Amino acid sequence: MALKPLTLEQLMGAPLRALIMGQGATAQATAEFVSEVGFERTKDGNSVVRQLEFEYTHPMPDPANPGGIIETPTKLRVPLLTLFSVPSISISEATVSFGANIVTARQAPAHNLSFSLERKEAGGISSPVQLIGVYAPVTSAAGQPAPTLNVSIKVTKEPTAEGLARILDILSDAITSVPKTRKE
Amino acid sequence: MPTKKVSGEKSGTAAAGAAINFSDLASALTEAVLQAKHRLDEDGATLARQYKADPILRFIPPPSFAIGEVRVVLKFAIAQIRPESSVQRSRFKQLLVHVDTPTLRELAPHLVSELELRITPETRAAAGDDEAGTSE
Numbered sequence: 530m531a532l533k534p535l536t537l538e539q540l541m542g543a544p545l546r547a548l549i550m551g552q553g554a555t556a557q558a559t560a561e562f563v564s565e566v567g568f569e570r571t572k573d574g575n576s577v578v579r580q581l582e583f584e585y586t587h588p589m590p591d592p593a594n595p596g597g598i599i600e601t602p603t604k605l606r607v608p609l610l611t612l613f614s615v616p617s618i619s620i621s622e623a624t625v626s627f628g629a630n631i632v633t634a635r636q637a638p639a640h641n642l643s644f645s646l647e648r649k650e651a652g653g654i655s656s657p658v659q660l661i662g663v664y665a666p667v668t669s670a671a672g673q674p675a676p677t678l679n680v681s682i683k684v685t686k687e688p689t690a691e692g693l694a695r696i697l698d699i700l701s702d703a704i705t706s707v708p709k710t711r712k713e
Numbered sequence: 714m715p716t717k718k719v720s721g722e723k724s725g726t727a728a729a730g731a732a733i734n735f736s737d738l739a740s741a742l743t744e745a746v747l748q749a750k751h752r753l754d755e756d757g758a759t760l761a762r763q764y765k766a767d768p769i770l771r772f773i774p775p776p777s778f779a780i781g782e783v784r785v786v787l788k789f790a791i792a793q794i795r796p797e798s799s800v801q802r803s804r805f806k807q808l809l810v811h812v813d814t815p816t817l818r819e820l821a822p823h824l825v826s827e828l829e830l831r832i833t834p835e836t837r838a839a840a841g842d843d844e845a846g847t848s849e
Contacts, residue, residue, distance in 0.1 A: 532814060537742070537745035540745075541714050541748075541749035541783075542749040547759055549756045550760075552776035553763070553775075553776060556770060556776070560767060560769040631813045632815075633731075634731065634738075634812060656735040657737060657740055657744065658734075659741060660812070677812070678786070678787050679786040679787075681783070681785075682784075683782045684780055684781065686777070686778060686779075688778040691788070705732075
């Protein structure tokens with residue numbers, strides 16, 4: 530099956546886009562895990578934290594008998610999410626490498642230009658130029674010619690902006706728990 | 714120097730085999746990197762909106778990537794060297810090259826050269842920041 534010729538930005542952009550989409554898919558899987566394991570629906574349809582509840586005896590000091598211990602029945606309620614590691618995969622760095630064969634070069638569409646220059650050369654192709662190519666194996670098989678274009682793109686995860694990181698720290702300090710008031 | 718004829722296409726498209734200006738080749742490569750980064754950011758923004766709408770994903774930072782370095786190795790063959798057409802730049806030379814695979818494969822191997830470009834994004838402040846000046 531013949532490969533469809535694409536512009537060079539499409540050749541470069543497709544694997545980069547796959548990184549974004551792949552990261553989104555793994556985050557979606559993490560969210561589904563948290564939703565299914567960590568929460569459950571009540572009969573009223575409300576979403577509540579799924580909890581593990583069990584009883585055990587906890588030794589407590591006996592106030593009437595200094596040095597003595599009273600085995601006190603205790604009930605423990607633990608959110609299920611805190612007992613498991615939430616599976617999460619994050620791409621921190623990636624290197625995208627591919628080969629391509631340039632099929633032709635053409636004048637770039639006007640709306641695709643990030644700058645404009647007036648050129649009046651005679652002959653050749655007036656600029657700006659857009660390269661059209663097809664994907665080709667980086668390592669060609671025996672007897673096959675090597676691709677005329679090799680591209681290697683190093684991608685790293687963008688760090689959180691400093692201002693946003695500080696805001697997140699401030700907001701995390703504001704996490705509190707308040708008793709639920711009964712409505713009459 | 715290869716003897717393949719340089720076609721004089723003035724329309725928006727050109728058949729395989731037409732030579733291009735070497736400086737235009739460099740700008741085409743950097744333009745492709747810019748457009749790829751632009752598309753990467755657009756997809757990231759779309760995903761960020763989906764994260765915001767999801768009750769659980771909104772607590773997870775959306776993915777965002779930066780392009781560290783792009784290394785491009787390109788084969789080319791010199792087609793022609795000629796003076797610039799404009800009177801002001803007539804002392805400069807134009808280098809026209811072939812980069813399309815069908816043309817390069819017709820040429821003898823010793824006529825095909827290799828170019829390696831390392832493109833590293835540079836972060837600059839937005840133009841509006843310079844105009845705004847200091848705020849009170």
